[in-house]
Amino acid sequence: VKEAPILWRLSPYDFWTWIVTCLGVVLLSVDYGLIMGLAFSVFSIIVRTQSPTSSILGRITxxxxxxxxxxxxxxxxxxxxxxxxxEGSLYFACAENFRESLYRKTGVNPRRIVQQRRRLGEKYARVTATSDASTATVKRTFTRMSESEKAEAAKAVGLDWPRVPVQHVILDASTWGYIDYVGVRALSQAIQEYRDIGVAVYIANPKCGIRACLERSDFYEKNRYDIIYVSVHDAVLAAQFDQRAALRKSEQQLLSASSAAIKV
Structure with a gap:
């Protein structure tokens, strides 16, 4: 009994397992008490594996x-x-929790952004539609534009195009002990949803078993092999390289557009 406060501070789950076992032994019998304690312990493990903790990582200076x-x-x-x-395995019981935690922690929910952009595209079509160009025609033209072109077009009519604050999301897979088919589907869906809004997803430091599961599934039918990196730092360096390349490309396009405008 004296150790109960220490057990509570160490692990509330273990504390309640001890309480349930103790009550079962006192009120029923030793056998029933042990069975109750075992059942409660299994239940607590299931609860904990369904809701693992998650976090955003930063680099130590x-x-x-x-x-x-x-x-x-x-x-x-x-x-x-x-x-x-x-901080847990990625399987059917926590696949949805993984995706929700990912969107919440990163602050980038691709589903919400896609919905916002769709509504804004419809509003843009209604605002800019004319007798010569129907709403449907304008909407089709708007859909074919690049994200930067859409942002400029929306800005021209006083609309604020939803921008994404990051270009890459890196998943630290070093803590994944296991992944099943449902987990692979949740992972692929999250990667695709980020891809739809222009965000690249990299997977860093997956265990051999995780890589083997991805190989056996249809994961690489939808995703490239080069999104897997041996460490978080390697993934960060690759992301930074991509960002610099995208910046140079944007600058070149801007320079070309300026040159064309001067010639005109």
Missing amino acids: GTDLYKNVHAYDDIEEVAGLKIFRF
Whole structure:
């Protein structure tokens, strides 16, 4: 009994397992008490595996180490990307929790952004439709535009196009102990939903068993092999390289457009 407060501070789940077992032994019998304790322990394990903790990682200054941004003082997030760690296996019982935690922690919910953009596209079509161009025609033309062109077109008529604050999301898979078919589908769906809004997803440091499961499934029928990296730092470097390349491309396009305007 004296150790109960220590057990509570250490693990509330273990504390309640002890309480249930103790009550079962006192009120019923030793056998029933042990059975009740075992059943409650299994139940608590199921609950914990269904709702693992998750966090956003940042880089410790001057190192290539990435830790929970809320656990260290001298740490900062990498600009232009989010590093997400899910502290558990990815299987049917927690697949939806994984996706919800990912969207919530990163602050980028692709489903919401897609809905906002769809509504804004419809509003743009209604605003710019004329007698020569129907709403449906304008909407089709708007759909074919690139994201930057859509943003400029929306801005021209006073609409605020939803922008995405990051270009990459890195999933730290080092804590994934197991992944099943439902988990693979949830992972693929999350990657596709991010891809739909222009965000690339990389997977860092998956265990051999995780890689084998991805190989055996249809994961690589929908995703490239080069989104897998051996460490979080490698994934960060690759993301930064992609961001610099995209910036150079954007600058070249802007320069070309300026040159064309000057010639005209």
